[in-house]
Amino acid sequence: MTQDSPPIRRRPRPAPGGLRDMWDIACGVQTIWWREVKRSLTDRGQLIGGVSRPLLWVLILGVGLNPFFRGEVMGDVRFIVPYTYLQYIFPGVIVLNILYTSIQSAVSLIWDREFGFLREVLVSPLPRNFILLGKVLGGATTAVVHGLLVLAVARFANIQMGLADVGMAMALMFLLAFGMTSLGIVIANHVKGFEGFGVFSNALVLPLYFTSSSVFPLDPALTRAQTLVTYPRWLVALVEANPVTYAVDTMRGILIGFNQFPMALGWQITGAMAAGLFVFAMIEFRRL
Amino acid sequence: MSQTNTATDAAPLPAIAVEGLSQRYGRTLALDNISLTVPTGSLFALIGPNGAGKSTLIDILCTIRAPLSGRALVAGLDVSRDPRGVRRRIGVIFQNSTLDTRLSVFDNLQFHARVHAMDRAERHERIDYMLDLVQLTEWRRSPVRALSAGMKRRLEIARGLLHDPEILFMDEPTVGLDPQSRANIWQYLAELRQRTGLTIVVTTHYIDEVGGADQVCVIDRGKILVHGTPAALKAAHGTTLLRLQPEGEDGRAAILSAHPDAIDTPDGTMLVRFASLPEAEGALAALRGRIGLATLEPPSLESVFLNLTGRALREEAPAPGRGKAQAGRGRK
Numbered sequence: 001m002t003q004d005s006p007p008i009r010r011r012p013r014p015a016p017g018g019l020r021d022m023w024d025i026a027c028g029v030q031t032i033w034w035r036e037v038k039r040s041l042t043d044r045g046q047l048i049g050g051v052s053r054p055l056l057w058v059l060i061l062g063v064g065l066n067p068f069f070r071g072e073v074m075g076d077v078r079f080i081v082p083y084t085y086l087q088y089i090f091p092g093v094i095v096l097n098i099l100y101t102s103i104q105s106a107v108s109l110i111w112d113r114e115f116g117f118l119r120e121v122l123v124s125p126l127p128r129n130f131i132l133l134g135k136v137l138g139g140a141t142t143a144v145v146h147g148l149l150v151l152a153v154a155r156f157a158n159i160q161m162g163l164a165d166v167g168m169a170m171a172l173m174f175l176l177a178f179g180m181t182s183l184g185i186v187i188a189n190h191v192k193g194f195e196g197f198g199v200f201s202n203a204l205v206l207p208l209y210f211t212s213s214s215v216f217p218l219d220p221a222l223t224r225a226q227t228l229v230t231y232p233r234w235l236v237a238l239v240e241a242n243p244v245t246y247a248v249d250t251m252r253g254i255l256i257g258f259n260q261f262p263m264a265l266g267w268q269i270t271g272a273m274a275a276g277l278f279v280f281a282m283i284e285f286r287r288l
Numbered sequence: 289m290s291q292t293n294t295a296t297d298a299a300p301l302p303a304i305a306v307e308g309l310s311q312r313y314g315r316t317l318a319l320d321n322i323s324l325t326v327p328t329g330s331l332f333a334l335i336g337p338n339g340a341g342k343s344t345l346i347d348i349l350c351t352i353r354a355p356l357s358g359r360a361l362v363a364g365l366d367v368s369r370d371p372r373g374v375r376r377r378i379g380v381i382f383q384n385s386t387l388d389t390r391l392s393v394f395d396n397l398q399f400h401a402r403v404h405a406m407d408r409a410e411r412h413e414r415i416d417y418m419l420d421l422v423q424l425t426e427w428r429r430s431p432v433r434a435l436s437a438g439m440k441r442r443l444e445i446a447r448g449l450l451h452d453p454e455i456l457f458m459d460e461p462t463v464g465l466d467p468q469s470r471a472n473i474w475q476y477l478a479e480l481r482q483r484t485g486l487t488i489v490v491t492t493h494y495i496d497e498v499g500g501a502d503q504v505c506v507i508d509r510g511k512i513l514v515h516g517t518p519a520a521l522k523a524a525h526g527t528t529l530l531r532l533q534p535e536g537e538d539g540r541a542a543i544l545s546a547h548p549d550a551i552d553t554p555d556g557t558m559l560v561r562f563a564s565l566p567e568a569e570g571a572l573a574a575l576r577g578r579i580g581l582a583t584l585e586p587p588s589l590e591s592v593f594l595n596l597t598g599r600a601l602r603e604e605a606p607a608p609g610r611g612k613a614q615a616g617r618g619r620k
Contacts, residue, residue, distance in 0.1 A: 014405075016372065016373075024405035027402060027405060028402065028403040028405065031399060031402040031403050032403070035388075035391075035399060039390070115385075115386075115388075115389065116382065116384050116385055116386035116387075117386055117387070117388050118386075119352065119380075119382050119386045120386040120387075120400070120447075121403065122352050123350050123351070123352060123375055123378070123380045124375060124400070124403040124404060125372050125375045125376045125403070125404060125405070126372075126403055127372060
């Protein structure tokens with residue numbers, strides 16, 4: 001122990017709701033955010049997944065199915081999508097990476113809960129909702145980075161974008177990631193250990209992805225009646241009910257200019273999902 | 289030094305005031321109408337077996353859990369109405385480690401300082417000071433997982449005190465530590481309290497550790513059994529304990545026939561209570577030949593607990609610390 005007296009002085013306590021208090025909260029949120037980002041971006045396993053997953057989808061599935069992506073039946077062209085399959089699937093793969101990474105990032109909540117760190121955060125002066133906000137922002141940031149990893153190779157899928165498109169794509173990625181990380185938090189709150197979470201998230205991510213019209217289009221040239229003839233009714237219903245469909249569709253609109261639904265619909269649904277799921281997570285987080 | 293928040297000289301505000309606090313989990317009442325006050329600047333010990341409600345009480349006082357009913361004021365603030373105000377004024381060291389083992393020693397402290405809104409200069413000054421206090425300065429850059437259990441505990445103490453709290457809560461701070469580390473930690477805390485006027489609330493089931501507390505509160509099954517200074521409690525409820533190691537079943541039967549109120553403990557010894565030392569010595573002489581090892585224990589807080597509950601406190605001690613606790617207990 002040192003012999004000289006410690007610098008003890010009572011720290012001033014800012015008035016709640018004041019400007020200083022809000023600044024303190026913002027700094028706290030930033031601290032939690034940065035811990036999440038630093039941790040997941042230095043996690044080699046997550047990073048390898050973030051790179052290998054899209055590579056598989058784009059290289060194997062995208063390149064492999066490319067020649068079959070023309071609606072010819074016995075020489076009759078029934079509909080034409082003016083894009084290669086690689087171009088078509090690319091925005092979907094970005095969304096897939098976002099889905100995986102953001103839901104996975106909620107594992108950090110389980111980690112903090114199991115190893116006690118969560119309590120350290122809960123007894124800090126930060127309000128609970130802002131602790132949650134820091135965590136969700138952290139997960140969303142990581143997911144956007146993983147989305148950008150895919151976007152970085154857009155050139156090889158023959159996708160041309162301007163700077164504005166990249167900005168729009170990032171904004172959409174962020175909204176989607178924000179909602180999905182919140183969803184991950186809700187799930188993490190209900191599972192006991194790490195294993196349970198893995199099963200849960202896979203059982204959620206893959207169906208969401210496959211029914212989001214990301215790997216096959218609902219024919220845009222057909223009327224609704226014709227669509228229902230071409231595809232089984234239940235599949236159309238699933239695709240249309242899946243909110244991720246609209247995020248994928250808008251992403252496709254931004255990147256290759258191809259839409260099956262109105263562009264604005266994707267923004268609205270993804271935004272509503274982000275807000276709604278965050279509120280849901282807030283309610284869940286109170287019960288911790 | 290810490291008395292800046294006292295309202296009037298006549299009646300200094302207690303650090304903690306609890307009134308009629310209850311909490312339940314499912315059907316069990318974890319806390320049953322608890323009321324107590326902790327004077328500012330005191331070392332207050334909550335003792336009781338595991339599951340007595342100590343941790344629940346600490347959780348409520350730290351605003352992690354809401355009380356079912358009743359009122360709790362910490363540093364003069366209501367835990368239900370102003371939880372953030374309370375959290376600014378307290379430091380907490382939980383029973384299980386809450387360090388991020390993947391971060392370095394410094395980064396753990398840095399995180400804490402930042403969420404407590406300490407500015408940069410203050411942060412660095414305090415981190416340096418606290419690291420020196422707990423003798424971890426050389427380990428500043430090491431990842432926490434490289435530290436020993438005792439060093440981790442010290443780091444948690446440093447972190448709990450980093451933001452200069454008025455009240456420090458410690459839930460079983462010495463569980464799982466070797467006797468030497470345990471003694472060191474108590475010494476740190478005593479020095480710290482002298483120097484800063486900090487109020488310390490500590491829970492433990494190592495009853496021999498709290499002899500130096502200003503006040504001891506014995507809690508069992510959600511209720512306060514007694515509350516007072518260690519000396520007063522020993523005088524009122526303490527008895528001389530004779531700890532006997534019976535020689536086989538015969539020995540056990542002999543002890544039981546002479547003393548039907550003898551209590552079995554999990555380590556195989558038996559405890560008999562006596563009002564005075566000579567009485568105990570007489571009984572010991574009568575049992576000569578039937579017992580292996582005998583230990584006479586003067587009135588202790590442990591005998592207080594035994595008399596109040598009819599159970600030995602260590603019966604329900606958690607497994608990890610127990611062997612060490614007994615190894616370190618050389619009482620004759």
